[in-house]
Amino acid sequence: MTTNILEMRSITKTFPGVKALSEVSVDVGRGEIHAICGENGAGKSTLMKVLSGVYGFGTYEGDIVFEDSTVQFRDIRDSEAVGIVIIHQELALSPQLSIAENIFLNNEQRGPLGLIDWNKTNSEAAKLLARVGLRENPTTKIKQIGVGKQQLVEIAKALSKRVKLLILDEPTAALNDEDSDHLLDLILHLKGQGITSIIISHKLNEIKKIADSVTVIRDGKTIETIAKDEVTEERIIKDMVGRDLEHRYPDHTPNIGEEVLRVEDWTAHHPQDPTRVMVDRVNLNVRAGEIVGLAGLMGAGRTEFAMSLFGRSYGSRISGRVFKNGKEIKVRDVSEAIRNGLAYATEDRKEYGLNLIEDIKRNISVAALGKISKWGLVDDNEEFKVANEYRKSMNIKSPTVLAKTGKLSGGNQQKVVLSKWIFSDPDVLILDEPTRGIDVGAKYEIYTIINRLAASGKAIIVISSELPELLGICDRIYAISEGRITGELPIAEANPEALIKLMTMETPR
Amino acid sequence: MSDNVPSSTETIGPPQNRFTASISHILADLGKNGIFLALIAVVVLFSFTTNGILLRPQNISNLIVQNGYILILAIGMVMVIVAGHIDLSVGSVAAFVGAVSGVFAVQMGLPWWLSIFLSLLIGALVGAWQGFWIAYVGIPAFIVTLAGMLIFRGLALVVLGNANIGSFPDEYRALGNGFLTDLLGAYEVDPVTMGVAVIAIIALVIQQVRSRRGRMQYAQEVEPLVWFIAKIVLIGVGVALFAYALATFKGIPITLIVLAVLVLIYGVLTNRSVFGRHIYAIGGNRHAAELSGVKTRQVDFWIFVNMGVLAALAGLVFTARLNLAGPKAGDGFELEAISAAFIGGAAVQGGVGTIGGAIIGGLIIGVLNNGMSIMGIGIEWQQAVKGLVLLLAVAFDVFNKRRSGGR
The missing domain is CATH 3.40.50.300 (P-loop containing nucleotide triphosphate hydrolases)
Structure with missing residues (x-):
């Protein structure tokens, strides 16, 4: 038995047109707190999604060895079955359900007839809450507690699944100092109980405080893994941004x-x-x-x-x-x-920037229809001409402006968004x-x-x-x-x- | 920046030859107009099963008049659905306005034109009421109009006071029963009808040619000339035959004129106007529309005001046809109008749908109703068949989109 609980070997993950991960290797020692650092878009979240089975076996190359055996997760349930639990940045709790109900969601505590045993549910939940140091009634609704406490509920939920390896994706991003400190203490406390953690974070002081080793990822590649005594903020920053x-x-x-x-x-x-x-x-x-x-x-x-x-x-x-x-x-x-x-091109093109079921032409014109209309009627031909000019000048790679924006690549979608705003003459x-x-x-x-x-x-x-x-x-x-x-x-x-x-x-x- | 950067997606090269280009155009048009083909198929089917009764002049005329109010509602409904809403109240609103118009035209004896105007105004107020809750308070349209369905059915009964109102003035009744022929007197083949048909065909040709010229001036793709001409000839022949059928009966129903005017106005409104563009933008992605400066609340509000006016108009046409404002008027209209919009290709999620599609969807329902009635099929089976057609039409649409890799 080796001392590593997890070895990810040469993981490569490609999306259409983008290589998100390229031969990434990470070894995580049993019982340690392992931090993964990198800029936004460096590939941290993708790596964790590969590990937790969100991107199932076969969609990536490379091996995952967990507790000395190669594992092939088809989905997140497979990874949870062996004790790997991921807590995402956006918490996955149902606000209208109680704390206890959330903890045992899809893992309900059943009585003799297969019906839910509420006494058991609530008492087991109370025990788990005690372990994470959250003093709340298990029947309280999630929406009534703050984000910091919700984070603790997520951890309680992970504990209910007999977690061996806990992955936390930017756990303190939405927390204030007090809640952050409490959370970090809890992770250290869980380490004492033998639970290994992987923590993804930008916050270097946090990492220095709790991590036993730090792996830095940049542009989808592993840069290096630094042991605790050698961790300095300067070194991490240099690894994170050090590129040509x-x-x-x-x-x-x-x-x-x-x-x-x-x-x-x-x-x-x-x-x-x-x-x-x-x-x-x-x-x-x-x-x-x-x-x-x-x-x-x-x-x-x-x-x-x-x-x-x-x-x-x-x-x-x-x-x-x-x-x-x-x-x-x-x-x-x-x-x-x-x-x-003024013009504002949003960070979330698909949700806030584009009408994906509509064509390039109409997406470009929508913010300035007045420029191509008379008496409230849009001149279709003028619109076509304008859109075509932008297609050429912005190099939108589509044979025609009649193509739906939902079918364009991210880069071309962004060019459509920019065209829209440039056309509005800001x-x-x-x-x-x-x-x-x-x-x-x-x-x-x-x-x-x-x-x-x-x-x-x-x-x-x-x-x-x-x-x-x-x-x-x-x-x-x-x-x-x-x-x-x-x-x-x-x-x-x-x-x-x-x-x-x-x-x-x-x-x- | 230049245009000759190699493109990652396929480019449209010059067509191999004119024949294959024509074929591909015809196929593309057929694909786009699948719903139109479905209408033709239904018509052909029922003209066989009814031994041709379906296509007799009198029946064609009846088909239009009997379904006029559903088609009027479908026009408003498709706009509501494109914006991502629904309106369950239109049947009740039609009944309510029908009853109120009875009070105006019969009990108070107001002039017919004033009664109609006031009734439409009340429709607008009803729409504004519902639009207020939906657009400015943010209550889902489903709830607001479900409430409206009860409220206005109730108010209709209150206005009627447990009795029917009947015997409307002739001018009012013309809305549902009148024919344009009445102006000139009776002929074997009504000259007014044929005249209108000729004018309509000439207008169509001029409009099509101008639009084609415009597109060519802007170097947009146009269909091959042969197919362009063939299409116009086909449509022209269709209009002529339809007009001939009407002309040999009583001429052009007033309801048809009302419909034609509405289709023209709303066709331009949805296709060409800034307001129409905003409706589609909201339905496609509300957030993106808002962040592009579309005043989504205002648009939502006016869509429901418009729906209120059209529901009122449908109520007037229906009341005029029966010459009676009764408590059961408009029962189930909302379901037929919603079905028409969906059969006509509107998307449940919003953002997709056309006036033309909704009209054809409404006609399919109308032909089903009419054809099955002639065949003597009972109301119970008619209901079941219509339900099945709605389900299959939308399933077909979903399947089609999946195959073409759409969202």
Whole structure:
């Protein structure tokens, strides 16, 4: 019997057009806490999905050895049967059911007739809650407890499945400090009981605190595994971002003009919970021809800022002032924002950006139908002509503008979204994760388009969690953390280390 | 950036030759118009099983008039469904407005045109009421219109006060029973009808040629000339035969004129207008539409106002036809209208559906009703068959989409 509970050997996973993982190997020792680090999109989540059977055997290459035998999981039930349980970043709890019901969902505690034994369910749940240190009644509904406690319920649920290897995907991303500390202590406590954990995290101080070893993944490849005594933040950051920054970004000579947009004291609260501040007194400005980066981790408030600014598409109790070319403007709804020359390309193309059952032509025209219509009637031919021009100038790879956008690749979908916003004639474009889920070649094209827009005098805000991307294309970068701007760096002074520090900076409470 | 970057997807090369190009065009058109072929198949089937009675002039005329109100409702319903909603209340609203129009036209003795105008206005108010709850309060249309189904059925009974209202003015009755011929008097083959048909065909040809020219000017793909002409000839012959049948009976029913005007207006509205585009955008992806500046609430609201007006109009046509406003009016209309929209290719998830499809779907239901009645099939089997047709039509659609790799 070896000391490793898990060995993943040369895992390769390909999606159409993208190699997400390439020969990734990770060894996890029995009883250790193993951290996996990497930028967004580096392949961490894909690797965990392979391990937990979400991507079943046969959809990847390589071997998974668990407790000294090669395993082939067809789905998540197979992996749970041997004791591997994954807790996803987005918790998979049913809000209307009780804590106990959630813990035993699909694993119900049955009595003699096959009916649910509620006494057993609730008493077993209570025992599990005690193990994770959660003092709540098992019959309380999930929606009545906070995210931190929900996270503990997920762990209790994992314990009910006799977990041997617990995988936590960014477990503290949505938690406050107190809840985070409690969770980390719990993971250490479980380690004492012999449960091995894999924790995926961006937060380097957390990793240093609890991890016994750290594997860094970058661009779908294993960079190295670092043992506890050798872990330093500098080394992890270097591993995470250390790549050739040259030639991945087109040359960009800034030609910066007057200030176009200024936002003052922009504040927005959570839409359902108006006491939670999601965007906290943000001040920023963009000038004509300037590409400004907004660097932040997931959940830092970057999308919340952009969407609340763009016609109050997010949040409640929004306050703050917006100035366009020095004059204050109102942006009470999206059409007013568009009229005032703002455009926002969302980070989630499929959910928020495109009508996938409609063709390229109609997706491009939808935000500015007024430009191609007379008396409220759309000129089909003009629309076709416009769409065709964008198909050519943006290099949308489709034989015709009549193709449905749902059938295009991610890169081409993004070009359709950008076409839509360019057609709406904005002065300020806010691009939220413009290259997410896009392969390297298409990324270059998107960067070229962004440069071209800046060269034509547009003011551009790029939101991204990929630092090399921001460093490669921006003229100036703001960092945002916990809804607040934590720093502003001209490109000459910006580097990944400095930015990560700002992006993970916590507000004194 | 240049256009000659190698493309990862297939490109459309020049067609191998004109023959295969024509064939592929014809097949594509047939695929798009599968529902139209289904209508023809149903018509052919029933003209055999009824020994030709189905296609007798009088029966064709009846078919239009008997189904007019369903077709009017189907026009509004398809827009509601495209936007991702449903309206269960239209039958009750039709009954309610029918009853109210009885009060206006018969009990109060208002002029027919004022009665009709006021009735349509009340339909708009009913639509605004439901639209308010759906669009601005955010209650699902299913619930709001289920409530509306009860509310307006109840109000219809209140207005009628346990009695029928009958004997409407002649002008009012013309909406459901009148013919354009009545203007000129009776002929063997009504000249007005044939005249209208000729004008309609000429208008169709002009419109088609202009649209084709426009597309060619913009270097858009057009179908081969032979197929283009063949299609126009086919449609022209169809219109002429249909008109001849009407002309040898009593001429053009007023209901048909109302329908034709509605189809024209709503065809343009859904296909060409900004408002129509917004409906499809909302149905396809509500979030994306909202983030593209579409005022989704306003659009939702007006869709239901519109549905209210059309439900009122359907109520008027139905009342006019029976010359009676009764408590059972409009019973089950909502189900037929919804079926028509779905048989006509509207998608349950929204975003897909056309006025033309809904009309053809409505006609299929109408022919089924009519054909089975002539054959003497009982109401119980008629119901069952219609249910089955609805299920199969939507199943066929789902199957078709899966095969073509759609969503």
